[in-house]
Amino acid sequence: MTEPSPKAPSAGRPDAAATPSLADAVAALASHVEMLIEEGVRETELDRETLRELSRPPRRPTVSAPPASRPIASTPAGTPAPKPTEADLEAARRRLQEIAAEIAECRKCPLHRTRTQTVPGQGFPRPEILFVGEGPGQDEDRQGLAFVGRAGALLTRMITAMGLSREEVFIANVVKCRATENYAMVKDRAPTLDEMQACLPYLRAQIAVLRPQVIVTLGNAALEGLTGLKGITRLRGQWREYDGVPLLPTYHPAFLLRGGGDDTARYWDVWDDLCAVLRRIGREPPPRKRPAAG
Numbered sequence: 041m042t043e044p045s046p047k048a049p050s051a052g053r054p055d056a057a058a059t060p061s062l063a064d065a066v067a068a069l070a071s072h073v074e075m076l077i078e079e080g081v082r083e084t085e086l087d088r089e090t091l092r093e094l095s096r097p098p099r100r101p102t103v104s105a106p107p108a109s110r111p112i113a114s115t116p117a118g119t120p121a122p123k124p125t126e127a128d129l130e131a132a133r134r135r136l137q138e139i140a141a142e143i144a145e146c147r148k149c150p151l152h153r154t155r156t157q158t159v160p161g162q163g164f165p166r167p168e169i170l171f172v173g174e175g176p177g178q179d180e181d182r183q184g185l186a187f188v189g190r191a192g193a194l195l196t197r198m199i200t201a202m203g204l205s206r207e208e209v210f211i212a213n214v215v216k217c218r219a220t221e222n223y224a225m226v227k228d229r230a231p232t233l234d235e236m237q238a239c240l241p242y243l244r245a246q247i248a249v250l251r252p253q254v255i256v257t258l259g260n261a262a263l264e265g266l267t268g269l270k271g272i273t274r275l276r277g278q279w280r281e282y283d284g285v286p287l288l289p290t291y292h293p294a295f296l297l298r299g300g301g302d303d304t305a306r307y308w309d310v311w312d313d314l315c316a317v318l319r320r321i322g323r324e325p326p327p328r329k330r331p332a333a334g
């Protein structure tokens with residue numbers, strides 16, 4: 041297929057430099073549809089605002105690419121981490137608060153306009169496991185806490201089924217402000233690559249303080265935002281390394297909820313991934329069972 045040649049700007053019409061080519065618009069739409077299919081969405085509404093957003097020129101990363109994420113062996117023998125001292129924990133808590141304060145003042149990307157408050161993430165300051173999602177939704181934006189809506193409740197049940205509590209892990213997102221399709225703030229959307237890249241320094245600073253033994257990315261956007269890799273269906277359950285920390289991508293709890301919650305094959309895929317995480321940190325996975333209803 042030959043690409044249409046760009047048209048010259050004409051009086052009263054938007055400048056050609058600001059108008060995407062038809063090929064760009066079609067590519068953006070195709071990529072959006074592909075992402076929806078991967079997320080398990082079978083029906084969606086594409087209103088004018090969404091189409092206008094998709095038709096804007098392709099977004100390029102504005103900051104340096106994330107560190108290379110390389111595949112690593114799937115079943116190394118893990119050993120439990122030594123217990124941090126109280127002084128370590130206090131220092132980590134203080135540094136995390138400083139990072140949260142920086143985030144609260146941040147205006148580095150357009151998402152600061154659609155947030156009620158920032159959501160830096162919360163949990164144990166020296167956790168064995170760091171869970172990373174894509175970004176806050178409506179409930180998180182209201183409460184300033186990560187994963188507190190329905191998806192958060194499922195994540196909590198899964199963490200409990202692993203024999204842990206939310207207080208023992210850290211839960212954060214790639215972006216710290218809610219992304220919505222327009223300023224009406226009705227419909228959430230995935231953060232763009234630009235937004236994730238703008239926000240990534242905060243998560244990297246948090247990782248440097250937290251020093252988790254394992255990072256678990258939840259869903260497509262978290263995987264792409266942190267590693268630059270796309271395709272959660274293909275890459276789920278495959279160990280990688282991020283900044284020297286073992287990283288395992290798995291599905292987002294919201295994706296499980298859309299597909300039937302904890303009564304689906306995909307739920308058990310996630311459970312298998314979480315058991316691999318437990319083995320990696322030197323813990324024996326509990327018997328296979330559904331998380332308690334909550």
Ligand code: SF4
Pocket residue numbers: 143146147148149150151152158215216217235238239
């Ligand atoms: S999403 Fe991140 S980079 Fe964008 S305004 Fe919020 S804190 Fe800043």
